[in-house]
Structure formats: structure tokens, C-alpha cells
Amino acid sequence: MLAHSRIATVSVRTAGPFDLGRLSRLHRSCFEEAWSRSDLAHLLALPGGFGLIARLHEGGFYGLDALRGVGFALCRVVRDESELLSIGVLPAQRHRGVARALMRHSMERCLRQGANVMFLEVAVDNLAAQRLYGEMGFEQVGSRPDYYQRADGARVGALTMRCDLVQACGVLTPAG
Ligand SMILES: CC(C)(COP(=O)(O)OP(=O)(O)OC[C@H]1O[C@@H](n2cnc3c(N)ncnc32)[C@H](O)[C@@H]1OP(=O)(O)O)[C@@H](O)C(=O)NCCC(=O)NCCS
Structure with a gap:
């Protein structure tokens, strides 16, 4: 089996109406509970x-x-606040900086659209995502017991995290 090339460049583009099938396949590859088109x-x-x-x-x-679509992020801006609704990277393409690039683009776009903070929820046992968010400048500001329900019915709590976009985007390498 070929090892991944270390020389890989990530590009990020806006999803349009024709991407619903691709987004739905990507989401299904990343989460137990798939979101439909x-x-x-x-x-x-x-x-x-x-x-x-x-x-x-x-x-x-x-x-x-150029692999066609290896990861996605979904966000929402409401006045001066924004939320990361979901992010995921195909299992075979993880650990290559794709999520970091998606986060950077998401944060910079929300800042350009008028938000100065971003919030997100992450499962208490999702240590990979928590580390990613911490690296991007997010801090825990709350917790929600039993927030998610897993496919087997088990409930798991979530942490609410917050990031000051003005401060964080000032120290991130600008998105291309
Ligand atoms: C979390 C997720 C998006 C990370 O995607 P990725 O493209 O592999 O992440 P990156 O390669 O950009 O990693 C950036 C940083 O995140 C952290 N990170 C990513 N995966 C990690 C892991 N398995 N364990 C620990 N830290 C991890 C590291 O700090 C990493 O930096 P480093 O490579 O310098 O160590 C991916 O694992 C995923 O899709 N998981 C399933 C969906 C999910 O949990 N989404 C988040 C829901 S809140």
C-alpha cells in the first residue's frame, strides 16, 4: 500500500447547491448520525x-x-456571533492538516462577515477535536450534560467552546 505523500496542499472552497450530495457523503463518513441532503x-x-x-x-x-472532496465545515453567522455547526475529514485523509485549513477559512470568513466570536459544541470524549479547537484558539466556556445521543442510545455530554476571532485570526497564518 502506498503511504500518503507528505507534500500535499489543501484548498478550500465554498459549497454550493450542487454540493449537497458530496456534503452528505462526507458527513456520513465522519459521523454515526448522518445528515441528509x-x-x-x-x-x-x-x-x-x-x-x-x-x-x-x-x-x-x-x-x-486533486482529490475531489476530503473534508467539510458548516458555519453560521448571526450578527456579531458565529457558530461552527459541523466539521469532518474523511478517515483516510486525517492527520494531514485538512481540518486546520477548514477551521482557518471558517474563522476568517465569519470574521469578514461581521462576527467577532465563534462558538461550538464538542463531545466530552472527542479529544482529537478538542485538541484541534484548542490549537485554533478556542477555550471551554461551559458544559452540557447528556447533550448527544449515540447510535447505541448512550448519552454523552458536550463542552461549549468559544474563540475570540479578532485575536485568533491575527495570530493564524492567513487563509489562501
Ligand atoms: C477532528 C477531525 C476533524 C480532525 O481532522 P484532521 O484533518 O485529521 O485534523 P488535522 O490534521 O488538521 O489536525 C490538526 C490538529 O488537530 C489535533 N488532532 C487531530 N486529530 C487528532 C487525533 N486523532 N488525536 C489528537 N489530536 C488530534 C492535533 O492538534 C492536530 O495538530 P498536529 O497534526 O500538529 O498534531 C477528524 O478527526 C474528524 O473528522 N473526526 C470525526 C468528526 C468529528 O469528530 N468532528 C468534530 C465534531 S465536534
């Missing part, structure tokens, strides 16, 4: 809602392979 269409149609899709270019932008 109509769930996703509803979220993208909310005032201030937008989606992003990440592509991975093997060998840099001029390499032969």
Missing part, C-alpha cells in the same frame, strides 16, 4: 449559513492528483 440544504439556507469543502492536492497544486 435536505438537512444540509436547510442549514445552508439559514440566514448567515455557509459550507466549505476542502480538496487535497497531492504533490502541491501542480501535482497530478
Whole structure:
């Protein structure tokens, strides 16, 4: 089996109405509870809602392979606040900086659209995501017991995290 090339470039674009199938497949690959095309269409149609899709270019932008869609993020801006509704990366393409790129683009876009803070919820046992968010400048500001219900019926709590976008985007490498 070929190992992943270490030389890979991530590009991020806005998801449009033709991406609902792709977004739904990506979401299903990342979460037990899949969101349907109509769930996703509803979220993208909310005032201030937008989606992003990440592509991975093997060998840099001029390499032969550009994988079509390896990750996604869904966000919403309401006045001066924003929320990360969901983020996920295909299991085979993790640990390559795709989520970090999606987070950076999401945060910068929300800032440009007038938000100065971003909130999110993350399961208490999702240590990978918590580490990612911490690295991007998020801090825990609350907790919600039994917030999620897993496919087996078990309930798991969530942490609410908050990020000051003005401060965080000032120290992040600008999104291309
Ligand atoms: C969480 C998730 C989005 C990370 O995607 P990714 O593309 O692999 O993340 P990146 O490669 O950009 O990693 C960025 C940082 O996140 C943290 N991180 C990512 N995966 C991690 C893991 N398995 N364990 C610990 N830290 C991890 C690290 O700090 C990492 O930085 P490093 O590579 O310098 O160590 C991905 O694992 C995923 O899709 N999980 C399932 C869906 C999910 O849980 N979404 C979040 C719901 S709140």
C-alpha cells in the first residue's frame, strides 16, 4: 500500500447547491448520525449559513492528483456571533492538516462577515477535536450534560467552546 505523500496542499472552497450530495457523503463518513441532503440544504439556507469543502492536492497544486472532496465545515453567522455547526475529514485523509485549513477559512470568513466570536459544541470524549479547537484558539466556556445521543442510545455530554476571532485570526497564518 502506498503511504500518503507528505507534500500535499489543501484548498478550500465554498459549497454550493450542487454540493449537497458530496456534503452528505462526507458527513456520513465522519459521523454515526448522518445528515441528509435536505438537512444540509436547510442549514445552508439559514440566514448567515455557509459550507466549505476542502480538496487535497497531492504533490502541491501542480501535482497530478486533486482529490475531489476530503473534508467539510458548516458555519453560521448571526450578527456579531458565529457558530461552527459541523466539521469532518474523511478517515483516510486525517492527520494531514485538512481540518486546520477548514477551521482557518471558517474563522476568517465569519470574521469578514461581521462576527467577532465563534462558538461550538464538542463531545466530552472527542479529544482529537478538542485538541484541534484548542490549537485554533478556542477555550471551554461551559458544559452540557447528556447533550448527544449515540447510535447505541448512550448519552454523552458536550463542552461549549468559544474563540475570540479578532485575536485568533491575527495570530493564524492567513487563509489562501
Ligand atoms: C477532528 C477531525 C476533524 C480532525 O481532522 P484532521 O484533518 O485529521 O485534523 P488535522 O490534521 O488538521 O489536525 C490538526 C490538529 O488537530 C489535533 N488532532 C487531530 N486529530 C487528532 C487525533 N486523532 N488525536 C489528537 N489530536 C488530534 C492535533 O492538534 C492536530 O495538530 P498536529 O497534526 O500538529 O498534531 C477528524 O478527526 C474528524 O473528522 N473526526 C470525526 C468528526 C468529528 O469528530 N468532528 C468534530 C465534531 S465536534
